[in-house]
Amino acid sequence: MNKNEFFQKSFGEINKKLNSYFIVILYLISILLLLYAPNLMPESYNWIEHTTSESAAQGISGAWMARLGFIIFGMAVLWQSQLLKSQWSRASYICFIAFGISMISTAAFAIKPWDLNLPFDKFEDNLHTVGSNLVGFSFSLGVLTVLFQRKKNEILSIIYDLIALLSAVIIPLMMFNIDGIAGVAQRSMFTIAFIWYIKETVKGALNNK
Numbered sequence: 001m002n003k004n005e006f007f008q009k010s011f012g013e014i015n016k017k018l019n020s021y022f023i024v025i026l027y028l029i030s031i032l033l034l035l036y037a038p039n040l041m042p043e044s045y046n047w048i049e050h051t052t053s054e055s056a057a058q059g060i061s062g063a064w065m066a067r068l069g070f071i072i073f074g075m076a077v078l079w080q081s082q083l084l085k086s087q088w089s090r091a092s093y094i095c096f097i098a099f100g101i102s103m104i105s106t107a108a109f110a111i112k113p114w115d116l117n118l119p120f121d122k123f124e125d126n127l128h129t130v131g132s133n134l135v136g137f138s139f140s141l142g143v144l145t146v147l148f149q150r151k152k153n154e155i156l157s158i159i160y161d162l163i164a165l166l167s168a169v170i171i172p173l174m175m176f177n178i179d180g181i182a183g184v185a186q187r188s189m190f191t192i193a194f195i196w197y198i199k200e201t202v203k204g205a206l207n208n209k
Contacts, residue, residue, distance in 0.1 A: 019083050020205035026076035027198050033069035034190065040065055042115075050114050051175075051186045053106065053132060057113040058120045067107035074103030077197060084204045089149055095142030102138060105131035139193060140168040146200070157203070160196060167192045 037055040038047040040062025045055065056066035078100035085093050109127035112120040147161040171189045175182045 016083065017205045019079070020201050023076050023080050023083065023201050024198055026072050026079070027194055027201075030069045030073040030076065031194055033065050033072065034187075037062070037066035037069060044115060046183065047187070048184045049180050050183045051111075052183070052190060053111045053128065053186070054114050054183075056107060056110055058110045058124060059113055059118050063110065067110070070107035071104050073194075074100040074107075076100075077103065080197060080201055080204075084200065087204055087207060089145055092142055092145040092149070095138045095145060098138040099135060099142060102131045102134035106135065136168055136172065140165060143168075143196065157199070160199065164192050164196045 034052055034055075037052070038045060041050075041055055041060065047055075052066060052069075056063045056070060077096055081088075081093055081096040081100065088096070106128055109124050109131060111128045111132075112122070112125040143161050143164045147158065147165070150158050150161070167189055171185050175185045178185075
């Protein structure tokens, strides 16, 4: 390896790590925004009962914070997808691009408010439902395609992939079948997703391929 190739490789590795740090920072900002968003909600909002999406609902003062959290989350995933494009399979890349776009769409098209006495646009609510379903589907399929790429010695990553996949199935079922826990259940699912993405960002930064 000559001097130019050495410096190019070194600069590439440093640039990749810097990008990874910025992506992790975006994830942390998104987490903080989504965690704080319930504090801007009316007193009738209960974070255990009401979902993160409802803290970004139509016609609710303060909904901008959760929407911003969704947008930053989606942007971070899109950025990460570009950064890890060479490491992920084409299928994984497409799934996570779809996730990022769908997550941003959940901010663009807000869900109806939990207080049904408030006016809302049913068509926008339906678009939000489509976007949120695509978020869940693309995440599950993306994690599954990454799981197929794992090496046998990546035991911890394989275990967490399986946890993420199970949560994407079990938690929505809990939300629909157990009253009063939709908020805490969805937040648990978001937490698992955030950890998965952050873990993959850090892992990608340490991968010198």
